[in-house]
Amino acid sequence: MSILLEAPTTADYKNPMNIEKSDLPKIEHAPQTLRDIVQERMRTAIIEGHFAPGERLVERPLCDQLGVSRTVIRETIRYLEAEGLVEIIPNRGPIVALLDWDQAEQIYDIRKQLEGSAAAVCAQCYGGDFAAQLREALATLNASMNDSEWIGVMRATTRFYEVIFYEAGHAIAWDIVQRLNGRISRLRVLTLSAKDRPKPGFSHMTAIYDAILSRDAQAAQAAVQAHILDASAIAQRFLRKETTKVENDG
Amino acid sequence: MSILLEAPTTADYKNPMNIEKSDLPKIEHAPQTLRDIVQERMRTAIIEGHFAPGERLVERPLCDQLGVSRTVIRETIRYLEAEGLVEIIPNRGPIVALLDWDQAEQIYDIRKQLEGSAAAVCAQCYGGDFAAQLREALATLNASMNDSEWIGVMRATTRFYEVIFYEAGHAIAWDIVQRLNGRISRLRVLTLSAKDRPKPGFSHMTAIYDAILSRDAQAAQAAVQAHILDASAIAQRFLRKETTKVENDG
DNA sequence: TTCAATATTGTGGTATACCATCATACCATA
DNA sequence: TATGGTATGATGGTATACCACAATATTGAA
Numbered sequence: 001m002s003i004l005l006e007a008p009t010t011a012d013y014k015n016p017m018n019i020e021k022s023d024l025p026k027i028e029h030a031p032q033t034l035r036d037i038v039q040e041r042m043r044t045a046i047i048e049g050h051f052a053p054g055e056r057l058v059e060r061p062l063c064d065q066l067g068v069s070r071t072v073i074r075e076t077i078r079y080l081e082a083e084g085l086v087e088i089i090p091n092r093g094p095i096v097a098l099l100d101w102d103q104a105e106q107i108y109d110i111r112k113q114l115e116g117s118a119a120a121v122c123a124q125c126y127g128g129d130f131a132a133q134l135r136e137a138l139a140t141l142n143a144s145m146n147d148s149e150w151i152g153v154m155r156a157t158t159r160f161y162e163v164i165f166y167e168a169g170h171a172i173a174w175d176i177v178q179r180l181n182g183r184i185s186r187l188r189v190l191t192l193s194a195k196d197r198p199k200p201g202f203s204h205m206t207a208i209y210d211a212i213l214s215r216d217a218q219a220a221q222a223a224v225q226a227h228i229l230d231a232s233a234i235a236q237r238f239l240r241k242e243t244t245k246v247e248n249d250g
Numbered sequence: 251m252s253i254l255l256e257a258p259t260t261a262d263y264k265n266p267m268n269i270e271k272s273d274l275p276k277i278e279h280a281p282q283t284l285r286d287i288v289q290e291r292m293r294t295a296i297i298e299g300h301f302a303p304g305e306r307l308v309e310r311p312l313c314d315q316l317g318v319s320r321t322v323i324r325e326t327i328r329y330l331e332a333e334g335l336v337e338i339i340p341n342r343g344p345i346v347a348l349l350d351w352d353q354a355e356q357i358y359d360i361r362k363q364l365e366g367s368a369a370a371v372c373a374q375c376y377g378g379d380f381a382a383q384l385r386e387a388l389a390t391l392n393a394s395m396n397d398s399e400w401i402g403v404m405r406a407t408t409r410f411y412e413v414i415f416y417e418a419g420h421a422i423a424w425d426i427v428q429r430l431n432g433r434i435s436r437l438r439v440l441t442l443s444a445k446d447r448p449k450p451g452f453s454h455m456t457a458i459y460d461a462i463l464s465r466d467a468q469a470a471q472a473a474v475q476a477h478i479l480d481a482s483a484i485a486q487r488f489l490r491k492e493t494t495k496v497e498n499d500g
Numbered sequence: 501t502t503c504a505a506t507a508t509t510g511t512g513g514t515a516t517a518c519c520a521t522c523a524t525a526c527c528a529t530a
Numbered sequence: 531t532a533t534g535g536t537a538t539g540a541t542g543g544t545a546t547a548c549c550a551c552a553a554t555a556t557t558g559a560a
Contacts, residue, residue, distance in 0.1 A: 033340075033513075035328075058540070069515045071321065074542095075328040078285075082332030090283075091522055093541055106422040113363045172356040176426055283542065308511075319544045324513095341551060343512060 038066055038076045046085050046096055047185040048151065057086065057094040084183050097183065101239045104187060107180045108232035112225050114173045115161060119208060119224045120217040121168040130167045131213055137163050138209050145202055150192040154185075160205060164212070187235040204230060288316055288326045296335050296346055297435040298401065307336065307344040334433050347433065351489045354437060357430045358482035362475050364423045365411060369458060369474045370467040371418040380417045381463055387413050388459050395452055400442040404435075410455060414462070437485040454480060 042062075045051055062073050077094045080086040087097040122130075137160040144152035158181070165174035181188065192201075204227035211219035292312075295301055312323045327344050330336040337347040372380075387410040394402035408431070415424035431438065442451075454477035461469035 035513085056540095060540080069513095071324070071514065071516095074321070074325055078325040078328040079332045082329045091541070102419075103422060106420060109367075109420075110364065110423055110426070113367060114360065117359075117363060169352075170356060170359075172353060172430075173360055176360070180422075285542085310511080321543070321545090341512075 034068055034072055035075055038068055038072050039079055041066070042076055042080060043083075043085065043182065046080070047182050049186060049189055051096045053096050053098050053186060055096050056092075057096065059093070083179050099183065099186065099239075101236060104184055104235060104239060105232065107184050108228055108235070111177055111180060112228045114170070114177055115228065116221040116224045118165045118168040118170045118173060119212055119220040121170065122164050123212045123215050123217040123220040126167050126212065130163070133163045134160070134209060134212065138205060141205060142202060150189055153192050154188055157205075184235070187239060190238040191231055191234045201227075201231075284318060284322050285325055288318055288322055289329055291316070292326055292330060293335065293432065296330070297432050299436060299439055301346045303346050303348050303436060305346050306342070307346065309343070333429050349433065349436065349489070351486060354434055354485060354489060355482065357434050358478055358485070361427055361430060362478045364420070364427055365478065366471040366474045368415045368418040368420045368423060369462055369470040371420065372414050373462045373465050373467040373470040376417050376462065380413070383413045384410070384459060384462065388455060391455060392452060400439055403442050404438060407455075434485070437489060440488040441481055441484040451477075451480075
C-alpha cells in the first residue's frame with residue numbers, strides 16, 4: 001500500500017490527517033474539508049498507480065490508513081465512483097476501475113475532439129499573457145522530460161493543456177478531460193515511462209504551440225489530434241500486450 | 251417539495267423505500283441498493299424540476315422525506331455533486347446547482363461535438379436492426395410531441411440519441427452527454443414546454459434520421475449540429491431573460 | 501431609541517457503535 | 531476425498547452523539 005496513505009502515528013482526532021498549518025500556507029481559513037483532502041489523496045493514489053486496477057478498496061483498512069471515519073471514506077468512494085475511477089461490485093464493494101482497450105479508445109476519441117476544439121478556439125482568440133503562459137508550460141515540459149520522471153512529465157503535460165483550455169474558456173470540457181485522463185492514467189504512465197521515445201511527444205507539443213501562437217486554428221486542431229493519435233497508438237500496444245493479464249486479475 | 255420524495259407512511263426499516271415485489275418483477279434478488287434508489291429519485295427530482303436551482307438540500311428533512319438515514323443521503327449528495335447536479339457551499343451545505351449562460355453554452359458546444367461525432371460514426375457503420383430501432387424512436391418522439399407532455403418529449407429525444415450513441419459504440423460519450431443534459435435539464439424543459447414551436451424540433455430529428463439512414467456521415471453530423479444550435483439559441487433566449495432572477499436567488 | 505454583544509438555534513462535519521446480509525474460506529465429518 | 535456446515539470478514543444500512551460554525555434573535559448598555 002502506498003506511503004501516501006499512511007495513517008497519523010497517533011489517533012489524533014483533532015488533527016486526523018496530520019495537517020499542519022505549514023501545509024496550508026496560502027489561505028488562513030482553508031475551507032478545505034476532510035472529504036476534499038481524502039478525495040484528493042485517494043484520487044492521486046489511484047492515478048499515480050499506488051493502487052492496482054481491480055484492487056479492492058476495503059473501507060475499514062482505509063479508515064485506519066487515513067485516520068478518518070467510515071463516513072468520509074464512503075462519501076469519497078461515492079464521489080470517485082461517479083468520476084469513473086472506482087467501480088462498485090454488488091455485495092463485494094468498491095474496486096479500482098478496470099480498463100479495456102474499447103473504453104480507452106473511446107476516451108482517446110473524446111479527448112481528440114475536446115482538446116482539438118479547445119486548441120482551435122484558443123488559436124483564434126487568445127490574448128493577454130497567454131503566449132507567455134504557454135511558453136512557460138512548454139519550457140517546464142521540456143525540463144521535466146530531461147528528468148526522466150514520468151510524474152513530472154504528466155503534470156507538465158496537464159499544465160500545458162490546462163492553459164489552452166482555460167484560455168479557450170472551455171472549463172467544463174477541461175473538467176471532463178481531466179476525469180477521462182484519470183481513467184486512463186495507467187496508460188499514460190506506461191506511454192511516458194516507456195520512454196525510449198521522449199522526443200516525438202515533445203515535438204508534437206511544440207507543433208501545437210507553434211500552430212496556436214501563429215493563430216492557425218486548423219493546424220492547431222490537427223496538431224493536437226496527431227499528438228493524441230500517437231499517444232493512443234502507443235497505449236494500444238501496451239494495453240493489448242497486457243490484456244490477458246488484466247483480465248485474469250478481474 | 252416534490253411528491254416524488256414522500257416518505258413511507260410508517261417507519262418500516264425492512265422496506266424503507268416502499269419497494270414492493272411487484273416493482274421488481276424481473277429479478278428476484280434485485281441487487282439495487284438503497285443508495286441507488288435514492289440517487290435515482292433525487293436525480294430525477296432535480297432534473298424534472300421538482301427542486302428549484304439554488305434550493306438548499308438540507309440533510310435531515312431529506313432523511314425524513316425519504317425515510318432513510320443521513321449516511322445514505324450524504325453519499326447520494328456526494329455522487330450528485332460529482333455529476334455536477336449539486337453544488338456544495340462551504341459551511342452552508344448542498345444546493346441544487348445553478349446554471350449561467352456561459353456554462354450552458356459550453357455544454358451545448360460539447361454536445362455538438364460528441365453527438366455530431368456519434369451520428370457520423372453511426373451513419374458509416376450501422377447495421378443489424380439499428381434502422382428499425384431508430385425509426386421506432388422517431389415514431390415515439392412524434393407521438394409524444396402530440397401529447398404536449400414535455401417530459402415525454404424529453405424522454406423520447408433521449409431515447410433517440412441513445413440508440414445512435416450505442417450503435418456508434420460511444421458508450422462513454424453517451425454517459426458524458428447524459429450528465430451534461432442533467433445539468434441543463436432546466437433549459438431543456440423550458441425549450442420543450444414553451445411549445446409554440448414543436449415542429450422545428452421534429453423536422454431536425456427527421457433530418458438526422460434521414461441523413462444517418464442514407465449513410466451520409468457529413469450530413470448526419472451537420473444535422474445534429476443544426477439541431478443543437480437551434481436548441482441552444484432558444485435556450486439562450488430563456489436563460490438571458492431570467493438571468494437577473496436567478497442571480498438574485500443565488 | 502439604537503447599537504453592540506451575547507445567547508440560541510439550526511446545520512454541517514465527524515466519529516462511533518450496532519445490526520443484517522452476503523460471500524468466502526475453513527474445517528469436520530461421512 | 532468430497533461435501534456440507536460453520537466461522538469469519540466485508541459490506542450495506544441505521545442511529546446517535548458530539549463539535550464547529552453561521553445566522554439570527556435577544557438582551558443589555560450607551
